[in-house]
Amino acid sequence: MEVMQVLHMNGGMGETSYANNSLLQRMVILMTKPITEAAITALFSAADTAFHASLAIADLGCSSGPNTLFAMSEIITIMINLCEATNSKLPEFQVFLNDLPGNDFNTIFSSLLPRFQEKLSEQMKGKYGASATLSCFFNGVPGSFYGRLFARESLHLIYSSYSLHWLSQIPRGLEGNKGNIYIARSSPPEVIRAYYEQFQRDFSTFLECRGQELVMGGFMVLTLMGRRSDDPSSKECCSIWELLAVALNQMVSEGLIEEEKLDSFNIPNYTPSPKEVRLEVQKQGSFSINCLEVSEVDWSKIGSDFDPNVVSEDGGYHLSRCIRAVAEPLVVHHFGEEIIDEVFKRCKAQLAARMSTENPTFVNVVISLKKVA
Template identity: 60%
Template sequence: MEVAQVLHMKGGMGKTSYAKNSLLQLKVISLTKPIAEEAMTDLYCNKFPTSIAIADLGCSSGPNTLFTVSELIKLVEKLCRSLNQQSPEYKVFLSDLPGNDFNTVFKSLGSFKKNLGNEIMGGFGPCYFNGVPGSFYGRVFPSKSLHFVHSSYSLQWLSQVPEGIENNKANIYIDKASPPNVLRAYYEQFQKDFSLFLKCRAEEIVYEGRMVLTFLGRRSEDPSSKEGCYIWKLLAIALNDMVLEGLIEEEQLDSFNVPMYTPSPSEVKLEVIKEGSFTINHLQTSEVSWNAYDNELSLSEAFSDGGYNVASCIRAVAEPLLVSHFNEGIIDEVFRRYQEIVADRMSKEKTEYINVTVSLTKKI
């Protein structure tokens, strides 16, 4: 599997698109917003730059894509007014893998600028947008060109499926039943990828530039704990059931593994320290319910719709990967079964995603 070619959220504005099923990701961005705002406040008040270059890595498409950028611009404009400073110009870089639906993003820029102008009394500085396709596990921007880098729910994705995990049969990710070499291979791939990410960003970010990263992660030091694996284990159950019924070939399932790793805070911290280019300002965990609508529905509605909401969210994320390995014909049936399995588990236990957020400052 060439991850850079097939990994992307489901594009467009259809019923099963990422744009229509990304409330969970918006909640995570909102939850970690104070950390990003503190980082931008420190950056601006220490330097009063006349131009600010902001990069959002893993921007995807849909309503979330410009949310962080919008909030950061509003914050800077508020600081400008309180400190009697001229508005800076903004250079915004929206980056994702080549398969991302950049067209939907570009079509939304006109309304974004208009709405932002209505929200900021007195207007805001000139704002220039750039779409930057490419893998962030390599250089993406010119040297010392960025002031602020943001990434949410992207860095748990690996550059490739780890090598040497052919014996991870009947699983599609790390599981309690996975052999020890599988856990080790996933962790080593995360170490390699995240270290490379830090090295590349260190070359692209200015001195004392800031970076705020949020991973889908875990609190436990056990990589096979439910915190990071359960959502994929339930998908594996649906796929295995289809194997038993002859709807999927067993060899197909055995050769499919999800290219991601949900790190613990200590694993993130270790790689930052080892790479050496950044100072850690904050490192914390938070949690959000699997069902993004939990606080917006009545208790009965949340239970009845929870399986559908979670399955729709995971489908918007995982469908391109599944289609590339299996075929498009199985997708509806896989997620019909998955929805039932998820709804059953949610009715019996508390289900949460764990987020790991780190705020960094570039050293000299």
């Protein structure tokens, strides 16, 4: 499977689209806002005159749907508030939205961006009067962030949320992982090692490329789905794919899917620990670490109102739709479209069963970095 060609979230604005099923991702953006705000404040405080004239921001792995522009709205609003508090002139904003070529950029630019720009304009007029304007220029940048995307020293701030746990390719050497679609408790050591080594290569390449593209003193804020445990097969990071594998194995046992098909299906994903993230940053050498934190989101709180304090009435339903919006293109590409509804019906049942007996969570690793070399 060519990950670059297949890996993308469900596009459009339909029932199973990522735009309408990205509740978890939005909650994580809100949870990590204080770290983003601290990075932008530090960037603003240390900025030179050139920065005050123009600010270049990149969102890497932006996907499509309201979260894409929600993250950028938060960043721009922080900067507007900083300028207002210090009586500084607003910079022009150059915003680069990056994802793989299969991403639904059309929905972003045709349906979402006009309303976003309108809201920003209203916000500016509310703060600075009817004649106030905001110069904000948007660009779509299709391509893998495991390679160079921008000119040398052209960016001030790089932001990425829930993207860097996706790998550039399926690791080699997974033949012994039969019955599993990711790292599992039954995975042999060589499978776990293959996944970790692929993460090391990818994350190191990412840091190297971003180190070339950021100005000296520029910042990055990165959030990955991860784990607290040092054990890569820990339930805290593997349960989702384990339960999807259970659903697929059921269908194999009923003759709905060929066993060989299942054995050759693997998720291009790695959920690192904070220690693993820190190690790669220190080895690569372009960045200092300002902040490295871990947070959690309960599965049961992924509801339609985005309120992390409210327990969803049917968390299995909301969570299964969220997983489907992310994983469906991978599943369809490998198994075909005709089984997709049955796969996620069974996945929903597995999720609901797990949530009835346990209180599982998603673990987030967020890191704020400053370019120093």
